[in-house]
Amino acid sequence: MGYSVALVGNPNCGKTTAFNALTGSKAYVGNWPGVTVEKKEGKLRGVKEDITLVDLPGIYSLSPYTPEEVVARNYIIKEQPDLIINIIDASNIERNLYLTHQLVELGRPTIIALNMMDIVEKRGEKINIKRLEELFGVKVVPISATKNQGLDELINLALEVGTKKVKIASKAIPFDMIIEQSINEVMILLDGKQIDEVYNKRWLAIKVLEQDKKVVEEFHLSKEESPIVEEAARLLENAYDDDVESIIINGRYEYITKHISSIVTNRPDHKITLSDKIDKVITNRILAIPIFFGIMWFVYFLSIQTVGDMTIGFMEGLFGTIGDQVGLWLEGMSVSPWIHGLVVDGIIGGVGAVLGFVPQLMILFLLIGILEDCGYMSRVAFIMDKIFRKFGLSGKSFIPMVIGTGCSVPGIMASRTIESERDRKMTIMLTPFIPCGAKLPVFALMVGAFFPEHVWVGPSMYVLGILMVILSGLILKNTLFKGEAAPYILELPEYHIPNFKGVMMQMWDRSKAFIIKAGTVIFVASGLIWFLQSFNFSLQMVDTNESMLASIGHVIAPIFAPLGFGTWQASVATVTGFLAKEAVVATFGILLGVGEVAETDPTLLTSIGQFFTPVSAYAFMAFTLLAAPCFAAIGAMKREFGNWKWTLIAIGYQTGLAWIVAFLIYQVGSLLFK
């Protein structure tokens, strides 16, 4: 029989490090159903029994307000894990114990792993373990996850309690008398009701009293019962001049405050920590912003430019070789040319184009992981918040957008460091507006052909992209994402040296998710586009200009007519842009009969003149910049949104905006430059 153990703790309490240390290296990463909150599972290492460790999201409280908190709470109540391990940052014990208080209230078997004991010892503090066990009615094991100390003891205890060899009676942590009285009244009321046995009665009574919205949704009190609860609540509210929810929170913290001096001794007060000293520079009034841009430039330079460029070349070469080899092998097998085309050009070419980003992505994830783990990301939010919230975004939205100048895919994926779901969704939607590396050849082609004298045209695309991010932020903030913005109340954790193993594992998890995407959605999409551009409707293999894609181009061309490029060739180029933006150039090459050439090819530059005027060329550039990104980026959006609904909304918004902007450019431009 298998057992399950849930790992619960505050953000920054070292929970992930503890999870990695307790499970070894094999973890399954997925999403909790219905929400984009990451779910991680692994097997407890070094035991015969089959024990699954579930890493619940890092939370400060079990309130019913954020998806993370609801996920954690529901899991503990509904799934009934055999044991809860509450990881506590011993160096920040006072606030960490608040969550512990709530966990004990749930009445499930709980033990405390007191993490970061090495830091506490270094500070010269003493923690009275016995006292802590008495006060919260749980077993406590001191550990240091980074130093691998105390973990065996923790595993042993988890085994004993989890497999029910040792029983822990849940303790009712007392509030003061007036609160207790009200809780009692509600408990008496609940005695007469049919209650699902998963609930702890005292916990339920407190929640009913608090009018907790999730509990109220589930329990409809009858006409006779409601007044009793309301009366009990009213008495409390009068006595404390506050709402019940706040009275209970105060009660929990009061219990902790009252006893903290008997738990921790030798507590230094208001000492200037190392983090304070680092922050004197990092969040300094004058230096903070230059340092921030310096770090961003370094991340960009390392992952997108230098190392990234080298590896992309390598990957292109690699897939070229694979394509050639497979091609030769297929020829040897004398398969029909269409299979050859599908495999070599369609699948290997398509997937290869996407997988080419993997090394870049890995370096990027590594650097971001380091910045997150050491505590810098919270400072980024602190420094940039004021600017970004004007457009309805968060300070952390800056990072995805900087990365997006290289490639939208890692940019979109970097958005997961943003906690607020609303800010994250907006960031995912707007990051593709920043011109990525693959759009540059398209701009270069158009500039070379139509604006060789005007140096401002190329950079103007960056300005347009940024303007659209700001404009969209303002629009979306007041329409699609209307309502209360998530409050910005952010812990600035102590800086620490990143945990190498943890950062590497996280990088691998994130990269793996991308590779799997390339192997599925993009695999199918590449095959499909190849099929459309290689066959006609009678399923005969033909040139692109007689293919199904060309027919589709004819059909959709009228949509682009008001934008000034209503030819089927330009329409087809737009469609192949979904595959990869650089494919737009290649498509023009093929359709104009000059072959697959570079964007600077003179024949291509002159012959493209038949499709565009300078104004419509500029409209085309704007459309390419803003319309739905390539399949790889759409795949990344789908993964980060967690559903198709939001992915389609985003694509619709981007393409709609692209159409309107290109329309305005063409119509107004035609009037101005006749």
Added chain:
Amino acid sequence: MSNLKKVPCGQSAIVRKIDVQGSLKRRIMDMGITKGVEVTVKKVAPLGDPIEISVRGYSLSLRKVDAESILVDQI
């Protein structure tokens, strides 16, 4: 009574009341800003907002608009 926004850098205050409702109040209190607790204003962000405070032995940042609804007595 003053509010947390008015407390100058480096100064401390005792929290008396959280003058907002709903999830924002809950979030503020969950982070340990409850009645009677001592908070110290440590820093203002380079662009003038948000601020960084120290409460219950750790650092927390919040916006001035939210700090305004935390009523305090300066010490």
